[in-house]
Amino acid sequence: xxxxxxxxxxxxxxxxxxxxxxxxxxxxxxxxxxxxxxxxxxxxxxxxxxxxxxxxxxxxxxxxxxxxxxxxxxxxxxxxxxxxxxxxxxxxxxxxxxxxxxxxxxxxxxxxxxxxxxxxxxxxxxxxxxxxxxxxxx
Amino acid sequence: xxxxxxxxxxxxxxxxxxxxxxxxxxxxxxxxxxxxxxxxxxxxxxxxxxxxxxxxxxxxxxxxxxxxxxxxxxxxxxxxxxxxxxxxxxxxxxxxxxxxxxxxxxxxxxxxxxxxxxxxxxxxxxxxxxxxxxxxxxxxxxxxxxxxxxxxxxxxxxxxxxxxxxxxxxxxxxxxxxxxxxxxxxxxxxxxxxxxxxxxxxxxxxxxxxxxxxxxxxxxxxxxx
Numbered sequence: 001x002x003x004x005x006x007x008x009x010x011x012x013x014x015x016x017x018x019x020x021x022x023x024x025x026x027x028x029x030x031x032x033x034x035x036x037x038x039x040x041x042x043x044x045x046x047x048x049x050x051x052x053x054x055x056x057x058x059x060x061x062x063x064x065x066x067x068x069x070x071x072x073x074x075x076x077x078x079x080x081x082x083x084x085x086x087x088x089x090x091x092x093x094x095x096x097x098x099x100x101x102x103x104x105x106x107x108x109x110x111x112x113x114x115x116x117x118x119x120x121x122x123x124x125x126x127x128x129x130x131x132x133x134x135x136x137x138x
Numbered sequence: 139x140x141x142x143x144x145x146x147x148x149x150x151x152x153x154x155x156x157x158x159x160x161x162x163x164x165x166x167x168x169x170x171x172x173x174x175x176x177x178x179x180x181x182x183x184x185x186x187x188x189x190x191x192x193x194x195x196x197x198x199x200x201x202x203x204x205x206x207x208x209x210x211x212x213x214x215x216x217x218x219x220x221x222x223x224x225x226x227x228x229x230x231x232x233x234x235x236x237x238x239x240x241x242x243x244x245x246x247x248x249x250x251x252x253x254x255x256x257x258x259x260x261x262x263x264x265x266x267x268x269x270x271x272x273x274x275x276x277x278x279x280x281x282x283x284x285x286x287x288x289x290x291x292x293x294x295x296x297x298x299x300x301x302x303x304x305x306x307x308x309x310x311x312x313x314x315x316x317x318x319x320x321x322x323x324x325x326x327x328x329x330x331x332x333x334x335x336x337x338x339x340x341x342x343x344x345x346x347x348x349x350x351x352x353x354x355x356x357x358x359x360x361x362x363x
Contacts, residue, residue: 099217111318111319135294
């Protein structure tokens with residue numbers, strides 16, 4: 001991967017330190033991993049460094065309620081609230097996995113006022129690689 | 139097992155909202171009435187007057203728990219099909235199928251699956267995120283490929299009889315989103331002064347390539363579908 005050009009700015013080093021991210025990021029990427037039992041929303045910058053994350057489980061839902069769309073919506077709201085203060089206006093959304101969280105989190109992001117540039121689906125697709133688990137019998 | 143048929147609603151209930159999912163009763167909420175002769179025969183068994191002919195026997199009514207399991211499994215398989223199957227993806231999103239690195243204009247999700255008690259009919263509720271045209275295209279594409287979906291489902295799930303698949307549009311997500319947006323707007327209008335001042339203060343102090351100075355002051359811009 002080519003290294004991106006470091007931004008012109010006084011206090012930004014290219015090293016990813018352990019200090020808090022105080023910089024303003026107008027554009028970021030929101031990753032939504034929506035499985036059937038849970039939804040995880042991660043907000044990163046364009047290079048992929050995580051700014052904040054939230055999931056249905058951390059929002060206080062437990063068990064089967066984590067998979068519901070309402071939980072996904074609260075998780076997305078939580079994740080964005082931290083970031084909206086830092087001034088993010090545009091975002092790109094990457095969605096992974098099946099699950100109800102896809103739709104609900106997208107709608108929550110839309111509602112929060114952040115402009116959506118692109119919506120991408122990045123569900124991992126093997127080019128016929130590993131053997132998948134056996135079929136559930138019903 | 140036969141008693142739960144008595145609770146069959148004669149009027150189909152409104153389209154289900156997954157928001158209320160965990161409040162569903164365990165009785166099978168079928169939206170399809172079983173064949174008339176079977177229903178009548180059941181009534182006759184319970185001592186009521188026999189109305190019609192009794193030539194057709196009742197099909198096997200499954201255990202409600204099994205019905206739920208089948209519904210869940212069908213939902214998993216259909217979601218997986220939407221993600222992996224080329225035919226379905228092209229039906230739902232005709233444009234960016236092969237080229238554009240999965241940049242989507244609309245996103246289709248299967249929100250709910252309802253199976254009839256005899257596992258013959260499956261109603262699939264689909265929610266589409268995107269504009270009007272994308273929604274119509276997606277639903278039309280799914281409906282025209284219902285037979286293909288049924289055959290694929292038969293290959294993936296081993297059932298005695300593969301159920302008939304019907305796609306319906308689920309508007310509950312949009313409605314809920316709209317309502318919440320309106321509620322948020324009202325809430326923001328009430329307490330908006332303190333909030334916006336705080337955010338305007340934290341505007342960019344460092345030099346950035348960007349021209350925007352800080353957070354958009356008018357927080358009332360809600361993108362209502």
